[in-house]
Amino acid sequence: MEFRRGPGASDPWWGAGAKPLPGSGAAPRLQRLAMLLLLEALLLHPAYAARVVSLNLCTDEFLLLLAPEQAVAVSFLANEPSMSVVAGVARHVPQVRADAEAVLDLHPDLVLAGPYGAQTTLALLERRGTRVERLAMPQDFAAIRAETRRAAALLGVPARGEALLTDMQARLDAVRAPVVRARAVFLQARGYAAGPGSLADAVLRAAGLADAGAGGQPGLEALVMHPPDLLVTATAPDFPSLGTDLLRHPALKQIPRREVAPALVLCGGPWTAGAVAALAQ
Amino acid sequence: MTRWLALAVGCLLVASLLTGAAGPGVPDTLILWQIRLPRTALAALVGGGLGLSGAVLQGALRNPLADPGLLGIGGCAGLGAVLAFYWGVSAVFAPALPLAGLAGAAVGCAFLLGFAGRAASGPSLILAGVALSALAAALLALALTLAPNPFALAEITFWLMGGLEDRTLTHLLLAAGPIALGCLTLLRLGRGLDGLALGDEVAASLGVPVGRTLRLAAAGVALAVGAGAAVAGGIGFVGLVVPHLLRPWLGERPSSLLLPSLLGGAVLLLAADLLARAAPLLLPLHQEPRLGVLTALLGAPFLVRIARQVAPGGMT
Numbered sequence: 001m002e003f004r005r006g007p008g009a010s011d012p013w014w015g016a017g018a019k020p021l022p023g024s025g026a027a028p029r030l031q032r033l034a035m036l037l038l039l040e041a042l043l044l045h046p047a048y049a050a051r052v053v054s055l056n057l058c059t060d061e062f063l064l065l066l067a068p069e070q071a072v073a074v075s076f077l078a079n080e081p082s083m084s085v086v087a088g089v090a091r092h093v094p095q096v097r098a099d100a101e102a103v104l105d106l107h108p109d110l111v112l113a114g115p116y117g118a119q120t121t122l123a124l125l126e127r128r129g130t131r132v133e134r135l136a137m138p139q140d141f142a143a144i145r146a147e148t149r150r151a152a153a154l155l156g157v158p159a160r161g162e163a164l165l166t167d168m169q170a171r172l173d174a175v176r177a178p179v180v181r182a183r184a185v186f187l188q189a190r191g192y193a194a195g196p197g198s199l200a201d202a203v204l205r206a207a208g209l210a211d212a213g214a215g216g217q218p219g220l221e222a223l224v225m226h227p228p229d230l231l232v233t234a235t236a237p238d239f240p241s242l243g244t245d246l247l248r249h250p251a252l253k254q255i256p257r258r259e260v261a262p263a264l265v266l267c268g269g270p271w272t273a274g275a276v277a278a279l280a281q
Numbered sequence: 282m283t284r285w286l287a288l289a290v291g292c293l294l295v296a297s298l299l300t301g302a303a304g305p306g307v308p309d310t311l312i313l314w315q316i317r318l319p320r321t322a323l324a325a326l327v328g329g330g331l332g333l334s335g336a337v338l339q340g341a342l343r344n345p346l347a348d349p350g351l352l353g354i355g356g357c358a359g360l361g362a363v364l365a366f367y368w369g370v371s372a373v374f375a376p377a378l379p380l381a382g383l384a385g386a387a388v389g390c391a392f393l394l395g396f397a398g399r400a401a402s403g404p405s406l407i408l409a410g411v412a413l414s415a416l417a418a419a420l421l422a423l424a425l426t427l428a429p430n431p432f433a434l435a436e437i438t439f440w441l442m443g444g445l446e447d448r449t450l451t452h453l454l455l456a457a458g459p460i461a462l463g464c465l466t467l468l469r470l471g472r473g474l475d476g477l478a479l480g481d482e483v484a485a486s487l488g489v490p491v492g493r494t495l496r497l498a499a500a501g502v503a504l505a506v507g508a509g510a511a512v513a514g515g516i517g518f519v520g521l522v523v524p525h526l527l528r529p530w531l532g533e534r535p536s537s538l539l540l541p542s543l544l545g546g547a548v549l550l551l552a553a554d555l556l557a558r559a560a561p562l563l564l565p566l567h568q569e570p571r572l573g574v575l576t577a578l579l580g581a582p583f584l585v586r587i588a589r590q591v592a593p594g595g596m597t
Binding site for chain 1: 302303308309311315366367431432433435447450567568
């Protein structure tokens with residue numbers, strides 16, 4: 001059969017337009033899956049939601065990876081290939097701003113949001129009886145596992161969550177520990193170095209690097225005086241800003257540099273293993 | 282006086298090159314050339330341009346409160362630079378950054394001179410400038426809100442409270458030409474400004490080409506302030522404070538204030554930038570204070586003092 005691997009069911013998808021939406025050819029299988037999921041949800045998961053609106057880039061990514069068929073609308077950033085791992089799918093999903101009227105108009109069963117921002121909008125939605133779930137921003141791989149499972153449970157697709165996590169684990173396990181751990185600094189916009197406890201720190205350590213960053217702004221002069229073995233940056237060159245312009249300062253040119261796609265590290269999720277794989281090479 | 286100011290500029294240039302996060306003293310060549318030199322030279326250039334522009338505007342508009350920042354010219358320049366930078370124009374064509382700043386400053390100057398031509402009274406000109414700077418700040422914030430990069434919004438502080446940290450030699454090369462050209466234009470206006478100080482009719486009867494002097498003043502200010510604001514953001518009050526500090530020594534004649542104001546502006550901004558850099562070394566701060574904040578802390582009380590002085594007699 002042509003569609004041996006049904007989309008969405010078991011194979012994770014890493015974004016940027018490579019994989020098409022679940023096509024009509026896969027419909028019987030998807031419908032069977034949907035029926036099974038519905039049955040399962042009715043019996044076991046009262047949290048199952050059918051119409052889901054996401055208001056935050058990170059929850060957009062979880063929603064469109066785990067249950068694109070339930071997505072009613074996502075935030076405008078989901079569409080942006082340099083920031084979102086689901087831009088290819090998000091192109092086919094309507095966009096919505098974090099605006100109470102616009103969201104209520106969509107009659108969602110569930111609104112996914114981040115822990116920060118639009119809190120007054122979310123409070124208003126909750127007062128009107130809409131179910132709002134705030135996903136945390138995971139800062140390490142243990143938290144990513146927990147958050148992926150929680151999102152998958154909320155969407156009623158725990159098996160897809162496990163599939164994503166299995167794939168993530170395979171990518172993390174593929175990293176061979178180096179003999180000498182290079183000292184790396186993950187330098188972010190405005191010259192902030194990632195410090196312990198951050199997602200960037202988790203990525204560096206998972207990639208077999210020693211995180212030499214201590215948080216805060218080390219300053220150009222300190223970086224030049226005491227250069228790390230590797231400078232890791234994640235910038236989108238199409239979107240100039242003064243904060244990221246600093247990372248291209250000529251004084252930093254002498255330090256070896258590795259670029260990571262910003263979409264992989266902007267939000268913590270199973271896709272973040274892609275950044276680890278890129279750095280571990 | 283001029284000699285003392287030039288000496289002060291020289292001392293501050295050396296001190297500025299020897300101070301930084303890497304510690305005092307002669308640093309690594311890379312740090313010296315790539316990090317400290319652009320910052321030091323830009324502080325001197327931008328400060329000199331602002332000080333001279335302030336002196337020229339105060340003379341040409343016969344208004345002691347005239348200042349490129351207060352009148353909104355700096356804000357208009359920042360707006361132009363923001364549009365060029367955040368929409369990627371300057372990434373394709375680097376000189377677009379100072380050129381856009383220049384264009385913004387020119388629009389601001391043209392508006393103010395047009396306004397001054399019709400209603401010459403001092404307070405109304407300042408009010409028009411306040412309106413212009415509020416408009417420029419609002420449009421700048423709007424431009425950053427709508428910028429393609431959603432994180433650009435966080436950079437409003439830079440443009441409203443300028444700074445010079447981590448500028449590159451490229452920024453220096455881009456800004457130096459227009460600022461130098463603007464300053465040369467303004468320095469040659471001394472005689473015309475002396476004439477304008479006596480009133481437009483008297484100046485015309487003395488053979489001063491009034492219209493031409495005003496147009497050259499506007500062009501010079503646009504060059505000196507526009508290119509500076511494009512790389513340094515909004516740094517206010519330098520042009521206001523410097524001529525006032527110098528008048529007790531040099532008298533009221535606009536022509537005798539021009540070169541000293543240029544040097545004084547450079548001294549003021551170099552000192553403020555040095556203070557901004559030294560603050561984290563001396564005090565338990567984890568960030569440098571913004572350069573524009575320091576000049577505003579100095580300039581705002583100064584503005585109040587000047588306003589009190591001119592209030593009873595009204596402005597001429």
